[in-house]
Amino acid sequence: MRRLLLLVAAAAIGVVGFVQVAPPGAEPPGFGGTDDTLPDGAVASPSVWYCPWVEAGDIVDSDIVFATEPDVDVSLTLLDPLANAEPSTASTSVVGPGAASVSTGDVLRVGESPAVVEISDGPAATVSVEYSDAFIAADQCVVSAPKTWYLTGGSTKPGTLTQVRLFNPFADNAEVSITGYSEFSIDLVPDLQSIDVPGRSWTTIDFEPYLPLRDELSLTVTATKGIVIPTLIRIDDRGEAMWPGTAPAETWEFPIATAGGLEPFVSVMSAGGDGIIVTLDIVTEAGTISNAREVVLDASEPALIPVSDLAAAPYGIRVRATSPIAAAVVATVPIPDDDGLGGSGEDTTTTTEGAPETFIRGLAGTVGSARPSSEWIVPVDTLPGSQTTLWIMNTGIETAQVDFSALSEGEYPVGDDVIVESGSIIGIPVDVGIGIYGYRLSADRPITVAWSIDGDRGVALVAGIPI
Numbered sequence: 001m002r003r004l005l006l007l008v009a010a011a012a013i014g015v016v017g018f019v020q021v022a023p024p025g026a027e028p029p030g031f032g033g034t035d036d037t038l039p040d041g042a043v044a045s046p047s048v049w050y051c052p053w054v055e056a057g058d059i060v061d062s063d064i065v066f067a068t069e070p071d072v073d074v075s076l077t078l079l080d081p082l083a084n085a086e087p088s089t090a091s092t093s094v095v096g097p098g099a100a101s102v103s104t105g106d107v108l109r110v111g112e113s114p115a116v117v118e119i120s121d122g123p124a125a126t127v128s129v130e131y132s133d134a135f136i137a138a139d140q141c142v143v144s145a146p147k148t149w150y151l152t153g154g155s156t157k158p159g160t161l162t163q164v165r166l167f168n169p170f171a172d173n174a175e176v177s178i179t180g181y182s183e184f185s186i187d188l189v190p191d192l193q194s195i196d197v198p199g200r201s202w203t204t205i206d207f208e209p210y211l212p213l214r215d216e217l218s219l220t221v222t223a224t225k226g227i228v229i230p231t232l233i234r235i236d237d238r239g240e241a242m243w244p245g246t247a248p249a250e251t252w253e254f255p256i257a258t259a260g261g262l263e264p265f266v267s268v269m270s271a272g273g274d275g276i277i278v279t280l281d282i283v284t285e286a287g288t289i290s291n292a293r294e295v296v297l298d299a300s301e302p303a304l305i306p307v308s309d310l311a312a313a314p315y316g317i318r319v320r321a322t323s324p325i326a327a328a329v330v331a332t333v334p335i336p337d338d339d340g341l342g343g344s345g346e347d348t349t350t351t352t353e354g355a356p357e358t359f360i361r362g363l364a365g366t367v368g369s370a371r372p373s374s375e376w377i378v379p380v381d382t383l384p385g386s387q388t389t390l391w392i393m394n395t396g397i398e399t400a401q402v403d404f405s406a407l408s409e410g411e412y413p414v415g416d417d418v419i420v421e422s423g424s425i426i427g428i429p430v431d432v433g434i435g436i437y438g439y440r441l442s443a444d445r446p447i448t449v450a451w452s453i454d455g456d457r458g459v460a461l462v463a464g465i466p467i
Contacts, residue, residue: 049126051115051141052167052202052231053242054078056105060132064115064141065379067099067407067438068124076102078113079169079200087200088113096121099379099407099438114167114202117141125438125465129381131457135240136383138453138460139366142229142244147222149245150326151232152302153267153365154217156208161235162217165204166228168197174226180207181269182214185300197228218269218302218326221245232365238333239363239458248324252368255283255393255425255450258313260362260459262331266317268295269302271324278303278325281318282311283393288318288423297325308334316393316425316448319368329461331364362458372396372446373466377407378439382432386455390428390439393448394420400443404428407438420447 054062066074076090088108094100104113117126129138154162168174174197180187189210197203211217221230230245248271257264270276276297282289292310295303307317319327372395382388394400400420420426420443430439430451441449441464449464 047119047122047124047143049117049119049141049143050167050169050229051117051126051128052165052229053130053233054104054115054128055112055130056109057111060130062104063101063129063381064104064117064126065099065101065129065381065437066094066117066119066124066126067377067379068094068096068119068122069377069440070096070121072096072124073120075118076107077116078104078108079202080108081110081112097407097440099436101381101437114169116169123377123467125377125379127379127381127462129460130242131383133457135363136453136457136460137240137242138381138462139243140463140465145227145229146247149221149230150218150248150269150271151221151230151245152218152269152326153243153328153330154207154219154232154234156212156214156217159236162207163204163233164207164219164221165202165231165233166195166197166221167202167231168199168226168228170227171199172226173198174228175224176228177222177224178205179220180211181218181300181302182211183216183301184214187211216267216302216304218267234330234363234365236332236363238361241363241365241460243328243365243367246326246367248326249370250321250324252319252327252370253316253372253393253395253448254329254366254368255316255448256314256391256427256452256461257307257317257329257331258315259331259364259452259461260454262362262364262459263308263334264329264331266305266307266319266327267302267330268297268305268319268325268327270297270299271326272299273323274298276321276323276325279320280305280307281320282307283316283318283395283423283425284311285314285425288395314425314427316391318395328365328367331362331459331461333362364459364461366450366461366463369448369463369466372448374443374446375467376441376449376464377467378441378449378451378464380430380432380438380451382453383455383457386453386457388430388432389452389454390430391425391450391452392418392420392428392441393425394422395448396445397422398445400445400447402441402443402447404439404441406431406436407440408436
């Protein structure tokens with residue numbers, strides 16, 4: 001029903017989906033950086049985080065989760081979808097080291113309402129989690145912005161909906177252009193070359209009317225005036241996922257690509273060069289499969305690289321390229337091919353005879369980390385019937401000793417030390433709730449960290465945030 005309403009709304013409104021405008025208010029605090037590769041990580045000073053994909057209504061809820069080392073004051077602002085309505089605000093204090101989760105429905109329950117989170121000190125970090133009975137989606141909020149954003153991993157094939165939200169949290173109007181890239185090469189849509197996003201508002205664009213029947217769809221979003229924060233949203237009949245745009249880099253690391261029985265793919269696109277060689281290393285609990293898959297990438301066509309046949313789950317992925325690229329992991333419910341033995345494109349996964357059908361629910365996607373770090377701060381969340389797991393990947397040539405501690409009620413509990421062998425990953429199921437909504441990881445050499453939620457509602461993969 002929600003997808004149907006989205007499609008009807010997109011068709012009725014026309015050119016750029018729908019625009020929600022909130023009235024002018026106080027100027028948001030300073031914006032962090034304009035040229036850094038995202039995620040830029042936590043900062044050791046006051047910071048402002050922007051969360052475009054937030055919603056609280058009669059079906060969908062969202063949590064904003066923030067973690068901090070020092071004592072901080074936190075201010076949450078939710079833009080109202082009703083014209084001429086004042087933004088809703090809430091504030092709290094966190095005794096550091098600590099973390100907290102705020103349900104946006106307790107602040108504003110009117111549907112979509114992008115968020116601005118101001119944290120008075122750092123290092124600190126913020127994520128957003130959106131969920132209903134039928135799905136869960138989560139990823140980082142954004143603390144800095146490149147000039148051109150890259151969003152990979154979309155699709156408009158039958159049964160799949162791809163949207164992009166353009167969030168302008170600032171007073172000045174913004175103007176952006178969007179270019180699509182698919183298996184049909186570059187897609188220049190005139191209606192997407194000049195999109196106005198008024199100050200303190202957002203625009204949500206459904207791409208099916210503009211670029212239909214694309215199995216693979218990647219996008220660039222370039223701000224020609226002002227600044228916007230874009231997020232890609234992908235929806236199908238089994239779930240929903242969201243992930244932010246990034247700037248390009250030559251290396252991307254994904255500590256986890258597999259969860260909940262989903263089938264992972266790596267979506268990559270060039271930042272402008274032809275003949276780029278992209279190499280995937282599969283990092284398992286037992287070691288690394290180097291040069292597991294290789295593709296040659298041209299500037300006008302993205303590539304969706306299957307990886308489920310390369311190793312048994314769980315595993316992470318390191319993506320290496322000869323020139324800067326953008327990359328994301330997309331994990332979907334496996335669909336059997338028609339092999340003449342009953343495969344018909346439908347999921348027919350079942351258990352033994354007489355047992356109920358096994359229904360795999362989920363759709364997940366995430367950006368990676370452009371570089372390892374020895375220090376990480378990780379806000380986490382969970383839901384009833386779900387398990388939250390921290391994933392640590394060591395692509396270095398030496399063993400890493402990692403200390404991870406829960407951020408809880410102003411003191412570090414006794415931390416746990418884990419050893420992550422060279423070229424391997426490790427998954428650590430963690431407790432969440434009752435005052436624990438974040439973890440601090442410190443290693444004696446660079447590592448990469450992510451986390452996942454896996455349960456009845458589906459799966460979410462979330463990149464960690466380096467300090």
